Amino acid sequence: MAEGSRMSLWDYAIFVSLFVSSTAIGLYHACRRGRGDLFSSERNLGPVSVGLSLTSTFMSAAQVLGVPSETYMFGAKFLQMCLGQSFNVIITVFIFLPVFYRLRIKTTNKYLEMRFNKTVKMYGFILYIFATVFYTGIIIYAPAVILNQATKLNIWMLVLTTGIVCTLYTTMGGMRAVVWTDVLQTLLMMSGFWVFTVRGIFRVGGVQKVWQAVYNGGRINFGDFNPDPTQRYTFWTLFLGGSLVWLAMYGVNQAQVQRYISCSSEKSARWALFINLAGLWTVVGSAVCCGLVMFAFYKECDPIRARILSTTDQLMPHFVLDIFEGVPGIIGLFLVCAYSGTLSTVSTGINSMALVTLEDIVKPCWGQMSEKQLKHIPRALSFLFGFLCITVAMLCSLLDNEVLRASFTVMGVTGGPLLGIFILGMFFPVANSWGVLTGSAVGFCLSLWISVGASFYPPSPAMIGALQTEISGCSFLPDFNHSDAFVQQNEYSNHSDINRPRISETLYGISYLYYGPVGTIATTIVGLIVSYVTGSKEQDKVSADLLWISTRQRKIAQPIALNPAVMDEVDEHLFHSHSFCQESKEEDYAY
Template sequence: MQDTCFSSYRTYHGMARGKEVQDSTMDRLGFSLVDYAVFAAMLGVSVAIGLFQSLRKTPGPSSVDNFFTGGRGFSAVPVGLSLCASFMSAVQVLGVPSEAYLYGFKFLYMCLGQSLNSLITAVFFVPVFYRLKITSSSQYLGLRFGRGMQLLGSLQFIVATLLYTGIVIFAPAVIMNQATGLNMWASLFSSGIICTFYTTVGGMKAVIWTDVFQIVVMLFGFIAIYIQGTVLAGGPARVLEIAYNGSRINFNDFGIDPQQRYSFWSFTVGGTMVWLSMYGANQAQVQRYISCRTERQAQLALLVNQVGLCLIVSSAATCGIVMFALYSTCDPLTAGKISAPDQYMPYMVLDIFRNHPGFPGLFLACAYSGTLSTVSTSINAMAAVTMEDVMKPWLIAASQRKQLLLSKSLSLFYGLGCITMAALSSLLDWGVLQGSFTVMGVVNGPLLGAFVLGMFVPATNKLGVFSGVAVGFCLSLWLAIGSTIYPPTPQVMGVLPTSDSQCLAINSTLNGTAALVQSPSINEDYGQFGLQSIYSISYLYFGALSTSTVMLVGVAVSYITGPTKKDSIGPGLLWWNLEEKKCDASCQNLKEETTVSILPCKKTHEPSSSTLSLTLSLTQINTLLNYVSSLYSHFDQVHDHRSSKN
């Protein structure tokens, strides 16, 4: 039985991603008009939200900052749900159930890694970005290490986001084509164009409120699938019994072998670092933190995000276990009814809802909701990075109207770029979940290391961080390429056995392909070079390895070439130095009444010509100090009033 599972898994890696499913059973499963109507309604609502936000009047004049941050006036709940939806794309909707099906319920440990990530981000990263009042996360690198590092960070983010978004758009388009007959290129271009449209016209407000709608659609889709699948399998007790007998209830997997694809340690160590690279310093998420009305709301948004992440991951993994209970004796991949593990979920939905029109359409809406959310987030973030880090210095004399028009043009440009990358993604032979996490680990992992060095290691200098990022990126890229050319065997990864013992027929063409792919020559080739153990490392560790390498190399080079003196680092750039920036909000309120620089917020008592842009009389200074004192008293009263209410 185990050989059957491994041969089918090899078959998947040996087949072209665009290959049509040849089994007649899949041909009988398809969408009805009701299903397409449900799917179209979801797309229509997404477009309507974008139009509404573009036509809705907001306080104050339209500006680039409002376009990218929504006016910095959001509360925790919508931002938290948007944070959650941003990376809960069709990659997770389709990938997590199939991974749980093949590797077991231990996939729930991913929630632990996500929780650690949310805690670290809320405590260490959000305060820095929020109090600096920046729009682009790469602006921090510019303040800490200079313009060159800022541009490098922006470039790395754009490359990673384009690659990731290409996978997000292309993978579900191919899967839906193979599972439902929906034209692949039509679905690819329609999803890309719709995202580009509502992001371009509505900006961050459209992205956040559309994300809220789409996360609700995703949850309802999973709930419907779980209920129907559990009923057909014989109830929750029967599902657990079958899963236990099939070794899918495997929470006691604490093995430390880094070659094992999933274990407690790969999820908590590797998984935490992958998610931290996506949340800690990723522009797409930082843009949401700073769109909150207060720092406290930004931190609460991460808590809301964590609840949403756990709900979606646990729902998706549970659906994977229900799927195993339904197909424990007739695996669709082994039987030739599907051609790739990522098609498990679409096949199951079409199978269990064949007599319930509308529900398959809800699943398609669920998958594409995740795609639309991720793509819209990526487009808006790339436009913000390009505008703030690259073009802003050249647009000092340009009006807000011209800058806003350019920002929207950038959104349109990157939308078309994402569609192009989706077409090029067909060249990759990764599963959707592995592909997306590998891209984030390889490119964003080194970038995370640069932010950690900047915020927590004062001695780090420019040469040190450049050297660390270069070495870390080369290491992770080498591992990713090596694992793609010489993939680990299913035995090494820990794929659990499946069975086709009660299938009525097995596709003969598929079996013929499997026989060809099972040739052991590939394994023998890379075993000769002694690199098998290195290339077989779980993809979840790529980000952790690259981030650690950046930190080690960066610190070593900095101390060898001359560490940065702590006094030369600007206020607010080190995590423990945030107290100096706390009063910036109060100083912002004074901008309209005086042109005093915000630098007097530092703990100094003797103003100088470098800290005052005007020469103030003693009376004016006394008035200013009284105003600041009354302002702090007012804040304390408001805080006490809110505390008494709570």
């Protein structure tokens, strides 16, 4: 493949159509949107649209680029990540969903205020905004760099276009526009994977030859039960680590909770999560199949070891351009596939950050708001966070090119401690505010320490279990030295192994999927200890509605198809009785 490929008119037309269609959906729903519909959609969304939206939210370009390349390097065992996702959905359906849905709250931070106090709510707010802004910035910037290297499209054009379009249709159409653009983008993403996989099978010579290549290459490796936490992907890493990472994203993350509590009933919300699970299995399975076909295509000439490419994240665009060489419109098709996930993630992040700021900060301090203020302030917040995400994306120039690892690291370091806070709140009546604040601080610092150490002393490919690749078919390259290429195999780490401290091979070497679980476990253990030491909150002072066990033992009124007027009345009561700007006092939050 030539060094970078120029886009034709067909490519531009196909790529631009994604942004035009997304903006059109925003305009359509802006014309139909009524009062209160910008964020909550008045709890009247169907399970299918919400389920596909949940699927698309975290299947960003990082996954489109990262999952096939990780499958190429580590084998089909990456598919076991879906087992962790399945376990996460079951826990969310039976534990977190009933609590959030039945409390009739709009933000997860409101739960923290009701269960603990305003300080914990503000801590959760700050942690969520920090995490979402940086995660969204990574999702905007990192794929732009990779695609620039493959297609020579201008990086800043990609960054600005993504940020501006997402901000535009999110601001105009609100939640409903975000959900329906997510549906479109999910279908485009899956279609892209299928097209690339089928074309790759055809170029390799059929399904039988693909299977023979991946089997002989050791890529069919589902039976890896190695308990070593430094192995990047094993059954335990993907199931246990993956379960807690995805639970932090689906169980308590505002972006996801906001969607499934927008369903018309709790039953619809449960169905939405199961539809989302089917979508995740389909998308991840398609990406893994694409990665296996990619390995079969390059079985005799690994572009990384041959130094054709400098990072594994370039494998997917390189593969697409190779199998469709000379076919017009293919670069545009790949960009649509990659950026469908990015647009979904970015728009979701902007929408959720605007909501938590409005509900947790603006309304409590502002008090009663006029119709005009309710119309313009949410839009201003969406523009503000869109601008912040674009700014962070522009500051990510020093980011490591492994976009999948970077995105999961940010989610793990911040989401792990936040998940621990909600576990303490819902499962342990003795937990108090001192406990959750201290525990989450310890969990966050521990996860951050490990992730920063791993960035300074990244493990070698052999240490984390990268599989062998071949270069015997690369003899056509001029002045190619096979022994030198062997030394440089899988060169996606530029750090020297000389003078590495011992801790770099133990604590810093653990799989990035364990960063979140480390934070969750540390938060829970330290939180319980500190709660007991400082004087636990008596169980009879904690409203039964705030504990998971109570939702299983007794029937709580379920807000099925709530009247919007009733919701406004409930919200008004919450804003005046629990205002962040009022002085703190002991309150009984039982409904």
